[in-house]
Amino acid sequence: MIALFDLDGTLTDPKTGITRSVQHALERLGRPVLEADALTWMIGPPLAAGFAKLLGGSDEVQDAVRLYRERYSEVGLFENEVYAGIPALLQDLRDRDVRLFVATSKLQVFARRILDHFGLSGFFHGIYGSEPDHRNADKSDLIRFILDRERIDPAQAVMIGDREYDAIGARANGLSAIGITWGYGSRQELLDAGVACLVDEPEGLKEPIVTLTASTPRRAAGA
CATH class of the missing domain: 1.10.150.240 (Putative phosphatase; domain 2)
Incomplete structure (x- = not known):
């Protein structure tokens, strides 16, 4: 998972x-x-x-x-704040042997500094972001890079995010996407982008993550 x-x-x-x-x-x-x-x-x-x-x-x-x-x-x-419930969620997922990665369009060096600052880096097997020359700024490219680098089977992975870019990037690479509603994308934006489900609080992520990563293999969109 x-x-x-x-x-x-x-x-x-x-x-x-x-x-x-x-x-x-x-x-x-x-x-x-x-x-x-x-x-x-x-x-x-x-x-x-x-x-x-x-x-x-x-x-x-x-x-x-x-x-x-x-x-x-x-x-x-x-000038940032960890959402309530996130550290407990990450700990629970790690305890369930879910491998966790960060996939952000933000510069990788910034992402790592933020996660280090808030004490969250240790939960993740890898922290991936974009490069100064804009490589991997597009979520489709970034997710593809992570799958290749980590040798991840798309059928065993899920993307979690608050904007359409997360869902579009996931679908392009054969992953399901979970839309979360405490961020900056609207529910309709996420539904239109093809998320498998919407979750309203961190605690609610556990079940769909386990369910979606236990599904049968899927083909990438357009394959």
């Missing part, structure tokens, strides 16, 4: 750090600075894609990413 967890909006609530770092980038670029609540949609998609949408596809995207990381790497990644 193997479970891949998204990070932002799934294990931790990163709203303050991400939105303040986006605001920092906008201010440095001389762009209008939006309120935090108008920027929560930036939590989930690859950073460059989010800025491309926010800036209207301008040639300032790479500068925006650089400025964002300038603040986020020093301050923003710790």
Whole structure:
């Protein structure tokens, strides 16, 4: 049994750090600075894609990413909070011999620093994220990379996340996906993306993780 967890909006609530770092980038670029609540949609998609949408596809995207990381790497990644019930869930899953991995579009180095900071790294067999050159920022690419690197049978694994990108990436690689509703994606977004089920609190993840990873082999979408 193997479970891949998204990070932002799934294990931790990163709203303050991400939105303040986006605001920092906008201010440095001389762009209008939006309120935090108008920027929560930036939590989930690859950073460059989010800025491309926010800036209207301008040639300032790479500068925006650089400025964002300038603040986020020093301050923003710790403006974060572990969701209630997550440490107990991870401990219970480990006790049940479920192999746990992190699969996040965030830079891998940032993901590890966050998990180390909150004392969660020890629960995971591997922590995977994107690279500075944007490799593996797309969830489909990232999950494929993890499956290959760890030699994981997709039929024995499930992806858990709060946004459509998690479900789409899972389906592209033959995994089922569980949508969680305490993050930043809507219930409809997750259902439309094809999650196997929705879960409203961490405690509720145990049963579907065990059930979905015990299923028969599946073929990847489009295979």
